[in-house]
Amino acid sequence: MPTSSPPPPSSPPPAPPHPPADGLLSAARRNLRETGHALTHPSHPPTPLLAGAPRQWQRLLPYAAVLALVAIFVPVTINVLTAEYEVDAGIAGALAVAQAAPLLMLAHRPLQAWWIIFPAQILGAVVLLGVDGGQDHAWPWTPPGLIGYLFLLLALGLREQRRTLVAVWLATGAAGLVLFLVSPHRGTDNSLLMFILGAVVLVVGATVRERGDAQRRLAEQETISEAERAQRTLLEERTRIARELHDVVAHHMSVITVQADSAPYRLQRLSDEAREEFGSIAASARESLTEMRRLLVVLRSEGTEGERAPQPGLDRVQQLVEATVRAGLPAELSLPAGLGVVPPAVDLSAYRIVQEALANVVRHAPGARTRVSVSSDGAHLTVLVVNDPPPQTGSSLAPRTPVETTGTGHGLVGMRERVRLTGGTLDTGPLPDGGFRVAARLPLPPASAPSPSPSPALPPTPEDS
The missing domain is CATH 1.20.58 (Methane Monooxygenase Hydroxylase; Chain G, domain 1)
Structure with a gap:
């Protein structure tokens, strides 16, 4: 019986084809498309330069500047073209308007102004080729045309992105090179000078713009950080x-x-x-x-332990004021002997309000004479802390070492939260004489018979806190 030969080993599957590499030609086409898009689409909305300035004269300054530029360059260009280059008056007027009038758009649409002025400058250079009076003068850029174009480049540098600026600079250099090749025998060619000065002006404008953007982003981050800091302080309190x-x-x-x-x-x-x-x-x-x-x-935060001491109340306000006086703050306390029944939450909140108010006086008005008053009318508990302006330098009341040397800047946040917790009201603000006033009004429950306390013979309860 014939034996069958074993099947030939299977060949490995063909490797998947590699994706086509991004060659130089495709990369160049892509960059050209992006550059063309940058040249035809401004990177900023048509808002005037300095539109966000706080004062009106600052917002009007760009308009005054472009009006002055047009008022200067239109007649100067006409005079130079007719007197020095011997161009016909009508053609000189048309060229002057085309090259200088679009400068009015520098305040809000500099890229659109470039699309008008740049072809007008090239057209003017071509016109000067056909006149005899321009052989011994600057070409292809007339002196007023060169200066006006530099103002245009400065406006572009202040508004557009780097890709657009590089494209404008290269287009300016390419136009100068082509015009130089068309008429290489002119001894007053200034296309290289425009190429160099244009680069300097664009770099200066872009640097100023990027610096302004960085400062604006920094201000925004500081605003966000301040809001987050205030929110964090509120949550911590x-x-x-x-x-x-x-x-x-x-x-x-x-x-x-x-x-x-x-x-x-x-x-x-x-x-x-x-x-x-x-x-x-x-x-x-x-x-x-x-x-x-x-x-x-x-x-409770990680790594912290609960406080084992009892929470303070109005019975310890006297000690708080005495400690503040020893620290160098002249303070007076008015606290009646009998305030009636004060709920523990109100008792604790009143103490904390006095504590924070005295700490704020030490931080912001060291040495100022301060008056602390706690009173009750049966329905509300009123806490009042008023301080005078800080003493002048060299006064006998000059402060010694402050009780607190650092703070978050949000000392009133805790007071507001405690008053809101108890359903009361808080009034804070500066006084006409330069002092400061903190007044809290905390509601008290209606008087009722005291509840029976547990028998003293009962065993003590475990610590709950």
């Missing part, structure tokens, strides 16, 4: 307030938990339904405390 209120709320929730747990032992003859209700209240209070602790972990 809200976080700080939330951490402080945790202690206040946790105290009340702990009292509720202890009272609910101890109610079956303190109150006789409670029904089973009442006992279950008290147990449910205690469980809800414990769950609320747990959730607050979780929220506090999220709000």
Whole structure:
């Protein structure tokens, strides 16, 4: 039985064809298309130069400049063409208008003005070839035409991008080269001079424009950074307030938990339904405390620990003022002995407002005499901090070492947030004599009978903060 030969090994699959390389010809075509697009499409809207200037005379300055240029170059060009180059008056007038009148467009449309002036300059050079009086004078650029064209290039440098400027410069040099080749025997050819001066003017204009763009972007970034800094300060202050209120709320929730747990032992003859209700209240209070602790972990920054000291209140305002006086700020305090019942949130907010107001006086008006007043009419708690202007240099009240030497610049943010938290109002602002005033009005709850406190015989509760 004949044996079959093994199949020949399969050849490897052909490699996929390489994409065609981007050769020099295709790259040149692409660059030419982009250059042509740059020459025919301005890179800026037709807004006047200095349109965003703050004063009206600055916004009108470009229009006055182009009017002056046209008023100067039109008659000067006519006079030079007729007197020195012996061009017919009618042709000289037409060339002067075509070469100088479009300078009116430099303030808002310099690229469109270039499309008019550049062909007019080439046409003028061709006209000068046919006259006998221009053999011994500058060519192909007449003196007024050369200076006016440099003003045009400066306007282009201040408005257009680099690709457009390079294309205009190369077109100017190419036109000069072609005209030189057409008439190589002229001894006063100034096409090379225009080529060099044009490059200098374009570089100067582009440098000024790019510097202005950089300053504008820097100002925008500073504005954004300032807004972000203010927002960050606001969020940090809200976080700080939330951490402080945790202690206040946790105290009340702990009292509720202890009272609910101890109610079956303190109150006789409670029904089973009442006992279950008290147990449910205690469980809800414990769950609320747990959730607050979780929220506090999220709000607390990494690497920081919770404060273990009790939150301050109006009972420590006297100590705060005394510490400020020892630091060199003459301060007076008016605090009545009996303010009535002040809620913990209002008590803490009032203390923080006084603290921040005194810190601001130390930072911004060191040595200024300051008056702190806390009063209550039963419905509202009023906190008033007023400081005089800072003392003059050499005065006996000149400040010593400041309490705080740095700050974020947003000291009033915390005051506003605390007042908003309690539903009050805040009034701040400078005084006519140069001082400053901070007035906060915080609402107080209506007077009510005090709630029973837990029995002192009960075991202490764990620390909640």
